[in-house]
Amino acid sequence: MGPGLDRGSAFVGKGHGRRLRGLSVAGSGLELVTPHGPAGVAVLRFHESTRKETLERFGLHEVPPGSVHLVRPSLDGEVLDEGLLVACPDGSLELHVHGSPALVERLLVGEPSARQSSAGLSLEAAALARVPEAPCSAGARLLLDQGRGHLRRSLVEILARADASQATNLLDHWRLQRFWLKPVRVVLVGEVNAGKSTLFNLMIGEEQALTSSEEGTTRDAVQGRGSLGPWPVEWIDTAGERDDAPLAVERAGQEQARMAAAGADLVLRLLPMDGGQSNHPSPSLGSSLPSPPEVILRSRGEQASARRPSPDAGVALDVLDDPQGARAAVARCVLEALGLPGDWTRTSGQAALYDKSQAEALAAFLGGDSSPLQALLDISD
Ligand SMILES: Nc1nc2c(ncn2[C@@H]2O[C@H](COP(=O)(O)OP(=O)(O)OP(=O)(O)O)[C@@H](O)[C@H]2O)c(=O)[nH]1
Ligand SMILES: [Mg+2]
Missing domain, CATH: 3.30.1360.120 (Probable tRNA modification gtpase trme; domain 1)
Incomplete structure (x- = not known):
């Protein structure tokens, strides 16, 4: 600030x-x-x-x-x-x-x-403690199943049989199902007036962010919840980019936007159809942390036929005249960029990981060290 x-x-x-x-x-x-x-x-x-x-x-x-x-x-x-x-x-x-x-x-x-949140809690108790925070019903059901002992039974089997394929299966599902426990975080960035807030409102289904033809309308980042198929999504609208932001408050908003983008699962960069730079600096603040993937979208798609910059310059969105089509196009881009199937379901009563530490323990097991996995099981109900 x-x-x-x-x-x-x-x-x-x-x-x-x-x-x-x-x-x-x-x-x-x-x-x-x-x-x-x-x-x-x-x-x-x-x-x-x-x-x-x-x-x-x-x-x-x-x-x-x-x-x-x-x-x-x-x-x-x-x-x-x-x-x-x-x-x-x-x-x-x-x-x-x-x-x-x-x-x-x-x-x-x-x-x-x-150490604080799971200290002394069994796999079952820790899962049940998280149910109120689940961002969607699929996540709540997944946690309830683990509260009934399905994960414990699976991990015991994996250890007893040195079952690498069962461990790999749990890890593969974790890559997807973790988004049922913590929503996909998508950050909208781009030049001032590109149409970020208009798109944000479309994706969350309500007029939450102010929009106007005045450049620099959005200052603070704004957050709203929506979903894409089975996946809960946290949408984040940010202050637009421009080199000559006249006020400190706008520059602070731009800094905040860079930080929000650095913590995203996916960055959507919105450029106007009639121009815009796609080679902005990475949002990672120059850190050694990996940058999130970035997808380019073009607003004002109704101008596409007249002034489309090049065929590979981003998916064109006509948010005002064809909101449904724009929404579907954004959904496709997001799900494809993150490798998320649009129709993912799980059978109830299945074992599933629900915490990064469990995924790390399984990865260690696959790498030949079973002690973290054993430690997870050591706390009984
Ligand atoms: N014609 C047309 N106008 C659009 C489209 N999307 C947004 N707009 C208009 O463009 C103007 C700017 O939209 P905003 O959503 O406020 O843009 P922004 O990127 O959030 O702008 P800042 O907050 O200033 O960075 C508004 O007048 C919108 O109505 C579009 O697809 N087509
Ligand atoms: Mg805005």
């Missing part, structure tokens, strides 16, 4: 009726000022009283008000993320990071979330 902003207002999830709410750690001078829960970007505020040690923690000395610094928050020597540290005029410091709840939790309490 740049200078002159009154609050860490990044990323208000209007679609879910969320409101800004502080989540602080008693006595730490640290609070989460964006809504609790999954988001593109989270903002943590360090109180002025902790300014000196906070700056030291990030390897900085005194910084002028309004300045923005790229930082790498770490815990126990492990770099957790890349973020922006903003020196607010009131002396406090804001840390803007990706909005993963697990990351925020670790930053807030300094403890790995895995």
Whole structure:
């Protein structure tokens, strides 16, 4: 968040009726000022009283008000993320990071979330504890099945028989089914006025984002939930790109857009039919983390026949005149880019992984180390 902003207002999830709410750690001078829960970007505020040690923690000395610094928050020597540290005029410091709840939790309490959330919980109890958070009914049913012991039985068999094919099968399904537990995150980026917010509203099915012919309408990233076939999708609309953004608030929005894109499962870059650059810098902020895949779309598809730049310059969308066709075209692009089948179902009563740590344990098993898998089974109900 740049200078002159009154609050860490990044990323208000209007679609879910969320409101800004502080989540602080008693006595730490640290609070989460964006809504609790999954988001593109989270903002943590360090109180002025902790300014000196906070700056030291990030390897900085005194910084002028309004300045923005790229930082790498770490815990126990492990770099957790890349973020922006903003020196607010009131002396406090804001840390803007990706909005993963697990990351925020670790930053807030300094403890790995895995240790906290699953410590002492059996595979069954941990699955049942997650049911209320499931973003779709398929995810809830998957978790309920594991609460009944299907995953445990499968993992016991895999260990007993050294069954690599069963392990591979579980891992293959995890690649898809994880999106029933954490929605696909699609971030819309592109030049100002390209039609991002119009497309965003179409994909979530309501007029949530403001649209106008004025360049630079969207400032804060806006988040809304929709679905594509069986897959829940978190759509994120962002501030448009332009080199000469006149206001600090718009430049801050553009920075936020880059961060949201870096944390996406897929980036949709919307370019106007009559121009637009497709060679913008990668959204990874220059980090060593891999960039998400990016798909080019063209808005104002009704102009396609007259001024189509080239046949391979992106799928043309006619959002205003043919919203259904545009929606179907975007759905095809997203599902194809992520390798997600449009008609995926599962038989109830099947074993399924529901946590990344379980996928890692199975991968270790396939690599010859069965101890992480054994550790998962060691906690009984
Ligand atoms: N003709 C035509 N106009 C469109 C289309 N999509 C969007 N628009 C119009 O283009 C203008 C800009 O649309 P927005 O959705 O606000 O664009 P944006 O990319 O979100 O713009 P910023 O927030 O400023 O970055 C609006 O007047 C829309 O009605 C389209 O497919 N065809
Ligand atoms: Mg917009």
